[in-house]
Amino acid sequence: MSFNTSIPVGRSGSATDAMSRPRRAGVVSRSAPTTPLSGFDRARLRQSPVLSGLPADIFEQLLAECRILVLGRDAPLFEQGEPAEDLQIVLEGRIALIGRTPDRRTCILALIGPAEGMVDPAALIRGPHAIGARTVEASRVACLPAALALQALDSGSAFGRGALGSLAQHWQLFLRRLADQKLRSAPQRLASYLAECAVDSARPGGAPQRESGQPQPVRFVLAEDRRTLASHLGMTPENLSRVIGQLRQHGVELNGRAVTIADLDALRHFGCVATEP
Structure with a gap:
């Protein structure tokens, strides 16, 4: 994953321009096509920094409610300001996190791949997404309901350690990219x-x-x-x-x-x- 802090103006034909289009009502990912959970998905989720330490019973409970989204290139995952109802983990492909100003200027803040934990941790505080997200290439994304993720957080320290580790990784990479912009x-x-x-x-x-x-x-x-x-x-x-x-x-x-x-x-x-x- 990588971050930057500049805000060039989005233009037609780019992922950044796509985020400047008018918002659709509701959570975008709810209308995306889904596919059954495969053995590959299960293994990738088990290796995720957020879920790797969970006891087997809690892990299975989360997977029972997990949706696997199948998204083409430049497809929306969620939009800025929408309620964060799911905790997303990238299984394949890459996701661009995109910031947008009120006058519809946009920039890519991060590119998230399969090895990098949560796409946006906003679901853990049940807040709105502070940024939007679109695919850079064809992608498959696991969506875990926020309510179940919070239950897992309350049930013991394993999920909390995983979530904290993912947040720490985000923070370290953010600081590194900020230094890139400055130096x-x-x-x-x-x-x-x-x-x-x-x-x-x-x-x-x-x-x-x-x-x-x-x-x-x-x-x-x-x-x-x-x-x-x-x-x-x-x-x-x-x-x-x-x-x-x-x-x-x-x-x-x-x-x-x-x-x-x-x-x-x-x-x-x-x-x-x-x-x-």
Whole structure:
């Protein structure tokens, strides 16, 4: 998951623009198509930071009321100001959390993937969503009723520890992205993001190894379009185009969503990306 704090204006055709359209009444996710809980879903939920420590009986009670949403690309999950009736956990795909001002300016605040716990913890305080959420790519999302989640919170410390851990992860990443906005230039922010995507695309082996001391090119495809990427990194689409041009001298080529990085270590160095232990 990653955060930023800038607010570029959303435009037609982007995930940010979609959030500026008039709100529909009711909770958006209630009308989304659903699918039965699969063995994969059960395993992914059991591994979730929020649910992993639950006793088996409470875990099964939650799963009995769980809905699995099947959402296409750029589909709404919930909208800003709606009551938070569910606790959502991403099983597949990615979700963009989007802020909106009264004059309908929008920006992407975070991208949430399968390994990152709760989409929005507002359900734990039964408050409204302070932000909206849409899919960046085709996604499957588990929705647990807020009332049951609160019962699990009251029943013992395991769920509380999981929820607290997820919130702590959100907070750490928020601080890191805030530091990015303050300390890194726009080219460095893009370099850092592409380097992270490159490593993620090479999982489980991580970043590719050098052969005979020579860097190996890394190729992958971005999930998001350029407007979404620009909003996520705190840029306008026009500024992103200029930054992409600047990264060519650092061995980066973007052709649509296809990315080629000639030397990942050099790009990480330019983006001031810390080396993983």
